[in-house]
Amino acid sequence: LKPLGDNRYAASGSISIRGRTKTLNSEIALTVGKADAKASGVLTIRRTDFLLGVGPSSALVDIGPDVLVRFSLVARPGG
16 A cells, blocks of 8 residues: 555555456555544456456447446454
8 A cells, every 4th residue: 555645545456357367556545443444445447357248248248348346345353
């Protein structure tokens, strides 16, 4: 994570889908409180990088090359 200010961070990490691994970057919002930590953001996955929506069935469905993944995570200490 690289701080951008105002509880925002540039995040970089690897994702593996269907045996293919790529590094993706995303801006996230992160707040850390006494009881929990919350992170949210959006990342874009180029579906063809992971062989998603390719092959004969792709002729039947008209989708764009990018998939947006919106996430919201809450972490709490175990106990």
